[in-house]
Amino acid sequence: MKAGRSSHLPILVTGAHRSGTTWVGKMLTASSETAYISEPFNRWRRPGVYSGPIQHWYTYVCSENAAEFIHPYQRMLSFRYQALDELRSLHSFKDAMRMARDARSFLSGRIFNRRPLIKDPFAFFSAPWIAETFGCAVVITIRHPAAFVSSLKRLDWPFDFSDLIDQPLLIQDWLAPYYPQMLEARTNMADLIGNGSLLWKILYQVGTQFLEANPQFIFVKHEDLSLDPDSGFKLLYSRLGLDFTPGAQKIIRNSSASGNPKEIARHDIYGTRVDSQANLKNWKRRLSSEEMIRIREITGEIASSYYGDDDW
Secondary structure, eight states, rough: OOOOOOOOEEEEEEESSSSSHHHHHHHTTTTSSEEEOOTTTTTHHHHTOOOOOOOSOOOOTTTTTTHHHHHHHHHHHHHEEEHHHHHHOOSSSSHHHHHHHHHHHHHHHHTTEEEEEEEGGGGGHHHHHHHHHHOOOEEEEEOEEEEHHHHHHHOOOOOOTHHHTTTTIIIIIIEEEEEEHHHHHTTTTTTTHHHHHHHHHHHHHHHHHHHHHOOTSEEEEEEHHOOOOHHHHHHHHHHHHHOOOOOHHHHHHHHHHHSSSSOOOOTTTOOOOHHHHHHHHHHHHEEEEEEHHHHHHHHHHHHHTTTTTTOO
């Protein structure tokens, strides 16, 4: 885990989707020093939370296109909930319940002067801009590539590389070496194994460069936190300048205890109560040996920097 900065500035938790960002984000709110904000860069975001323009999954924001993003993001970090925008978007009782949840979180954040805790895998490529512009501490999560791909397979979640291809600045600044591979992957979205592996490779190749250029970013492995949540989150709290209270410790222990289900239910994709150690082994029964070999072949160059032979 790389050292971060202790401050009262906002915190961004990012990484590939299905890499544990929700669990890490929720556990970092356990001491009540932070107020949770969920996925403003999600294409299906709630307009009350963030009203800025988001057209792509993994939207890339940099100095060249920041003008239309900066003010909505600042409003969000100031806990200015856009109630009228949200009311206009309501279509169901579930939407209304989400509005109540988010409005309550924003209100408590303002009243109690809490640190904004933004959980947003889809802000991954924008993390350097967010950190520089708003002074955010950045936490990047990584999960074993086979575990990541097996989760996509289990949920039947393909990835459309058009969302990356159609961002010229992202291609120019970061993804030009992968452009031919992405074009090919776009033509075969049903290939969850190949496309998921390519996405993991792209994200963490770029993430490695982010970490080299921004040593203050904090990097955490999902597996390390899962094996020893107490020690892992205690260190993470310290890096972020948060108080690891007995209450926070209890919440973290309950979220990862051995008596919890061995995996999150498919209908509860944002669930955080699971037997964290048992969950580490689930990908080995979901994937065939051929699929494991293929994932390793595609991700190997990058994965070998984080995972050894014993991790396969």
